Structures are given as C-alpha cells and as structure tokens.
Amino acid sequence: MATRTPRTRRRAEALSRERIIAAAVELLDTAGESGLTFRVLTERLATGPGAIYWHVANKGELLGAATDAVVADAVAVTPGGSPDSPQEGVRAVALGLFDAIEQHPWLATQLAAQLSRNPWGPVTPRIFESIGRQVRAMGVPESDWTTATSALMHYVLGAAAQNAANVEGARALGPGADRAEFLDSVSAAWEELDPDEYPFTRAAADQMRGHDDREQFLAGIDFILSGVTARPPAP
C-alpha cells in the first residue's frame, strides 16, 4: 500500500495529458472502475473539469489511453534480452499480459471493451504485433499469420481476464481468503448444477480445485501453439 495522499493537494507541475492519464491509472488501481470519476480526478489534480477536457476529449478516450499505457508497458517485457525460442517469446508476452491484468483488474474489462468497440485503436496492434513477431519466427506460413496470431491473442486475453476475476473473487470473499478457497467455492457451486443440464461441467468442476492458474494458462497456450505449428487439416 502506498503512503496516504495528503488532504490538501497543491499542483506540483503543469497539467498535461500524461499527468491526467497517470492519475486515471492510479485511481483505477486504487478504487476500481467505478472509482474513476471526473469529480475525484479534478480533486486529485487540483483543477476543474474544464481543464481536463482541454487535454482529453471525453471519458472514453481517457479510459482508452489508460489502457494503452498499461498494455504498452506489459508487452514491452522481454527480461534479459531475446527469448530462447519463439515459443518462449509467446509465453513471455502472454505472461506479461497475464500479470498486468492481475495487477490492474480493471484492465480485463477495459481491454475487452477496446477490442470489441474499437479494434482498430492503438491497443490491438500493440498486442497483435508482439505476439505476431513470434508467430512469424516460428515459421508459420504467411497465409496463416493472422489466424494464428489472433487465436493466441484472444485466448491470452480471455484466460487472463478469467484469472483476474478469480483474484477479485478471492478478495471479495474476505481479507483472509486466498485464491484456492475461492476456487473451492466456485467448484462447489458448479457441482450443485442440474445433473441433466450440466453433466460435463459438474464432472469438470473438480479440476478447478488446487490447480496452478499460471500453469493452466500456459498449458492452454501450448495447445494452441502445437496446433499452429502443425499444419491444419486441409479444408
């Protein structure tokens, strides 16, 4: 936890788009999606709403910029130079996004909103590029680049979002509860489903307990990677 913000805030430096975005990210991290309002943002920045609107068109653009800033940071990770193999490269990018979503739970919903409402914005190319480079390096034929890259991209974002929800769910259970405890409760709920309507889900519920999320996440990536590396069946 960071040190408490002083009651009265003097503006440290001139207002700028960057400072507004940084404040937005901090607010999202601290107070969640519903905590980001122009009222508290103006308070934190010691200014009026009009000043913010001078630098940013509206709330949507602000959310998009906050998302882009965090994603840019996340996909930039290749700790210690280039990866051993393209497969390792995909895993590194995937884990970078996985961790970013875990640290900024609002990112999951926001990423989904960006991809589905504004897929031609800056966020999609950023993720697409960092995964696609590895796909190309894997020797996938050019005609399959887009398909392979988006299959990986969609899985990574979806699975990472699911994981973030588990973190949040555990937090909601109480300060003492950990993730295993939460997954147990979900698993228990799924085992209560109607046996006629949900036979598979009931049978699979047990697998949720005690597995490592990170390991499971990477296992899913390996599924896709092995399908991408092998030639798909001719149509």
Next chain:
Amino acid sequence: MATRTPRTRRRAEALSRERIIAAAVELLDTAGESGLTFRVLTERLATGPGAIYWHVANKGELLGAATDAVVADAVAVTPGGSPDSPQEGVRAVALGLFDAIEQHPWLATQLAAQLSRNPWGPVTPRIFESIGRQVRAMGVPESDWTTATSALMHYVLGAAAQNAANVEGARALGPGADRAEFLDSVSAAWEELDPDEYPFTRAAADQMRGHDDREQFLAGIDFILSGVTARPPAP
C-alpha cells in the same frame, strides 16, 4: 425492421421478470448499450421504476439476465439433430455464438463483462458445458478437459467479438458501406503504422482484405482443435 411501437402503450399483461428482460433485450438491440435506461424501460413497460426494482435487483442483474437469455438461445442450436462429429459440434456451437453476437452487438461487451466480473454466474457454465461435451466426445483425456474447453471458449468469444466490431464499424461508416469496405480502411490504417515499431502488423495488414470472416473464424477453431486432439508436448 419491426412495426413502430404505438405512441401510447397500455400494459398488455402483468409485469414480470420475463417481460422486463425481454424488453431490455429489445431495447439493447434497437438502441444499443447506452439506450438501455430505466427511464425508457419504464416508458416501454408503462410502469414506474419501483415496479422494475420489485422484480430485478439492479441494472447489473438485468444486464446479466438479458445476456444469459440470449446465450441460452444461441448455444441451444444443433439444427437437425446431433452433429456428425464432435469437431462439427464445436463448430456448430461456435457459429451459434458467432451469429448471436453479430445479431446482438452489445452481447460482446456484455459477455466479456460477465466472464470477467462474474465468471461463476450462469453464463459461463452454459457456454462451458456446450463446448465441453464435444471436447469429452473427442476423446481428450480427462486431465485436459478444463484447459481444452476454456481455450476454445476464450477464442470463440474473443474472435466473435472482434467480428461484431467489424459489423458495427461498417455500419458506422455509412448506410451504404459493407464490411469489405470497412476492413479495407482498417487495413490501410495499419499499413500506415511505424515500420520500426510495427513490422509484423504492417505485413499482415494485407491479409485482412477480402477474407471471409466466417471462414477465418473456423480456421482459428481448427488450429485449436488440432492442438487439442494431438497430445501436447510433455512438460
């Protein structure tokens, strides 16, 4: 387009949770996500806000119920009995969701919100079950059920959402524009990206033009299916 709603509405039958949800879906389809407000909902249902709150806890629950209703309808499709193979079964479920998202564009964002904010709600098991049954029928070892099913689920939802965004994008371009025109404009924008930062995306941009979305969507599924059917590399 349906016949115009008469200016003055008399309540046809008693208010019920079902009628409220149906009105919400209709409103979302017609006016989009921002069009669903309690004001216009009370107007359409010829009632007051208190009456709605008697049947529904809050707006979030209403959105969840609307999403669940449409999803239940979408995954129920197995036209003409059982599929020829489990692989065909997966494709059928996937296309059911693909079409549902195309018909109800708000579903994409809403599905993402449900999966990431409330993954233990009724929506996730519904999709998980319908895909998982096919996975089990494919002879995937039980230890891989969860991983394989969620890899497929996340890809389907992500790619379908992307497609819905393309439909919306084309619509936003103007009434005369079709999807190909819109994809051309996205492709052109991506080709303008910085060559140093986005070499892969620029090279892949051309693949976006003139491909069939449905075919591309199914190709992605085949990638995952072929990875799921083959045993993954031992860890």
Next chain:
DNA sequence: ACCTGAACACCGTTCAAGT
C-alpha cells in the same frame, strides 16, 4: 493557449404511500 467553476441534462436507485 490554458484553466476556472457554476450550471445543465441525465442517470440509477430509494422509499413512503397506495392498492
């Protein structure tokens, strides 16, 4: 060019009161 802050239109939700 950049910022102020009161004002506006609108939203989800509540609740005392009715039937």
Next chain:
DNA sequence: ACCTGAACACCGTTCAAGT
C-alpha cells in the same frame, strides 16, 4: 404481494469567463 412516482445523490459534459 405488487405497483406508483416524486425525490435524492451523483454523474459526464458544456461554456462563458478569466489569465
């Protein structure tokens, strides 16, 4: 048990006015 509708707290956004 179910519904009414005025009222409340709060939100994003605008804009005339300042520097």
